[in-house]
Amino acid sequence: MSGDHHNTDDTGPAARVKALEAILTEKGLIDAAALDAIVDIYETRVGPRNGARVVAKAWTDSEYRKRLLANATSAVAELGFAGPEGGHLVAVENTDRIHNLVVCTLCSCYPWPVLGLPPVWYKSFAYRSRAVSDPRGVLRDFGLELAPEVEVRVWDSSAEIRYLVIPERPKGTEGMSEDALAGIVTRDSMVGVAKIAAPASRRIDSGRARA
Amino acid sequence: MSTATKALNNLIEAARLDADHVFSAPWEARAFAIALKLSEAGHFSWDEFRDRLIAEVGASERIRARDGTSDHGEYYEHFLRALERLLDEKGIVL
Amino acid sequence: MPRYVRGKAGVIERDWGVFVFPDTNAHHAGTKPQHCYSVAFDARELWGKSVEANGRERVYLDLWEDYLEPIAPKSKRQTTKRKTAHHPGRHGKK
Numbered sequence: 001m002s003g004d005h006h007n008t009d010d011t012g013p014a015a016r017v018k019a020l021e022a023i024l025t026e027k028g029l030i031d032a033a034a035l036d037a038i039v040d041i042y043e044t045r046v047g048p049r050n051g052a053r054v055v056a057k058a059w060t061d062s063e064y065r066k067r068l069l070a071n072a073t074s075a076v077a078e079l080g081f082a083g084p085e086g087g088h089l090v091a092v093e094n095t096d097r098i099h100n101l102v103v104c105t106l107c108s109c110y111p112w113p114v115l116g117l118p119p120v121w122y123k124s125f126a127y128r129s130r131a132v133s134d135p136r137g138v139l140r141d142f143g144l145e146l147a148p149e150v151e152v153r154v155w156d157s158s159a160e161i162r163y164l165v166i167p168e169r170p171k172g173t174e175g176m177s178e179d180a181l182a183g184i185v186t187r188d189s190m191v192g193v194a195k196i197a198a199p200a201s202r203r204i205d206s207g208r209a210r211a
Numbered sequence: 212m213s214t215a216t217k218a219l220n221n222l223i224e225a226a227r228l229d230a231d232h233v234f235s236a237p238w239e240a241r242a243f244a245i246a247l248k249l250s251e252a253g254h255f256s257w258d259e260f261r262d263r264l265i266a267e268v269g270a271s272e273r274i275r276a277r278d279g280t281s282d283h284g285e286y287y288e289h290f291l292r293a294l295e296r297l298l299d300e301k302g303i304v305l
Numbered sequence: 306m307p308r309y310v311r312g313k314a315g316v317i318e319r320d321w322g323v324f325v326f327p328d329t330n331a332h333h334a335g336t337k338p339q340h341c342y343s344v345a346f347d348a349r350e351l352w353g354k355s356v357e358a359n360g361r362e363r364v365y366l367d368l369w370e371d372y373l374e375p376i377a378p379k380s381k382r383q384t385t386k387r388k389t390a391h392h393p394g395r396h397g398k399k
Contacts (some may be wrong), residue, residue: 013291014238020295021241023304030248038244041235049367084247084257088321106265108286117233117243121222123286125272126215132309132364133352141219151361158307159341161321161368275399 047116050081051164052185054114056178058091059169069093072164076114085162086113092155092165094192099150100165101139102156103131111162115190122191123165132156142193165190170198239287246294255297263293310364314349314376319343320368338399353372 024030054076058065068075072089076082089111092100104110105128110118121127130138135152139145146152155163167189173181176199188194234240246270250257267289321341326333348362 013242014236014287015243016291016295017238017245020298021245024245024249027303029252029254030245034248035244037239039234039240040213042243043240047233059285084251105309107261107268108264109261119217119226120235120286121226124219124222125275126218126222130215130219132307135362137216138219141216142223149361151363153345154362154364156364156366159321159369160324161341161343161367185394194296258327258333 005149011152041078042112042117043053046083046112046113047191048185048187049182050079050116051111051187051190052078052182053116053178054081054091054164055166055190056182058166059173059181060178065166068166071072071172076164081113083113085109086111088160089114089162089164091164091166092153094168094195096168097150098153099139099146099192100153100163101131101135102155102157102163102165103128104156105129109157109162111164114164114186119187142188144194165192167192167194169194170196235287239290242294243257246290249298249303254303255301256298260293260297263297264290267293267296306368307366309351310344310366310368313346315344315346315366317342317352317373318345318365324369336371341367341369342373344368344373359362 021030021032021035027132040195050111056067057079058068064075064078067078068091073082073087073090074093076086076089092102094100108118108123110122123161127138132154135154136146139152153160163206167185170184173184186194186196189196234243246260247257249255250260271285271289295304306329319342321343324341325336325338326336343365346364348364351364
């Protein structure tokens with residue numbers, strides 16, 4: 001199926017969703033305003049910017065880092081991040097010896113409250129099958145080559161637990177404020193498919209922080 | 212370059228070009244919101260929905276393994292089918 | 306349960322605690338509350354010795370107690386468990 005998003009025939013997904021919404025609204029089970037609110041939340045308010053704040057705080061506040069590693073659900077809630085798919089959150093920390101990578105081989109489980117909804121590649125068969133069988137190959141596809149002595153840990157979200165990778169803090173960031181640090185943490189680094197590059201100059205362009 | 216690597220590379224490239232969009236089309240957003248809303252209202256648990264989603268994803272993969280095709284952006288089609296089936300099973304939408 | 310770990314030996318690394326299955330989930334109906342464990346599998350155990358890994362690659366899965374069966378412990382501090390084909394009615398058909 002080629003996923004033609006402009007298909008407007010009677011059996012295309014857009015028509016089916018429209019019909020479903022109509023029936024459910026008629027039965028009083030949903031209303032358009034509530035749906036709009038949900039879409040708004042996941043399009044604009046919940047996203048990797050949340051996780052970036054968690055990471056920046058963990059980098060700058062060693063007590064927070066300890067709390068995050070001990071109980072990520074409550075540590076993340078301290079910053080106001082909670083909600084669906086965030087009931088059992090676990091933070092896994094990258095070091096120079098250990099690199100963590102997150103996948104959901106069965107579907108697309110992802111830590112929504114801190115990263116929002118997953119990107120298309122995360123949900124793809126290519127990623128889901130290869131992340132567990134060839135993680136170093138997948139990382140190469142993303143432009144990351146790990147030294148052989150680095151241990152790769154792949155976390156397959158196969159039950160209720162959702163994972164957030166705490167990437168290594170790059171060199172050259174000493175003295176940066178927590179806000180500025182949050183600006184350089186990328187979505188990809190929090191899934192584990194990328195590292196965060198050391199800032200090229202002292203002037204930080206927060207536009208680079210997009211995943 | 213293997214087919215799997217090529218497939219993943221295409222998706223990574225697409226993500227770089229379109230980093231900001233959570234949903235590729237309005238119907239995806241609607242389907243997602245409907246599923247979440249109904250789950251929050253208690254008509255089914257998200258766990259139940261996920262089981263259906265896993266079944267749809269798995270079924271499509273058996274077809275793909277047979278045909279050797281690669282996927283792109285089909286995810287919400289599995290999602291919608293899972294939702295339709297679950298609602299049918301629950302007698303919510305007949 | 307992901308198929309690739311069926312019949313494989315892993316090590317329980319963490320106990321996430323006991324989870325209760327909601328009655329609203331038909332698939333889990335009657336499933337007893339049980340532990341969910343983080344189980345680590347060596348890449349070579351999963352994919353064979355030809356893997357690039359050199360002992361530096363592990364896959365961690367979260368598995369219900371019911372999916373596991375104990376095998377002879379290698380030391381006092383670690384218990385290795387093997388996956389069985391049995392599962393409490395969740396997805397995972399062949």
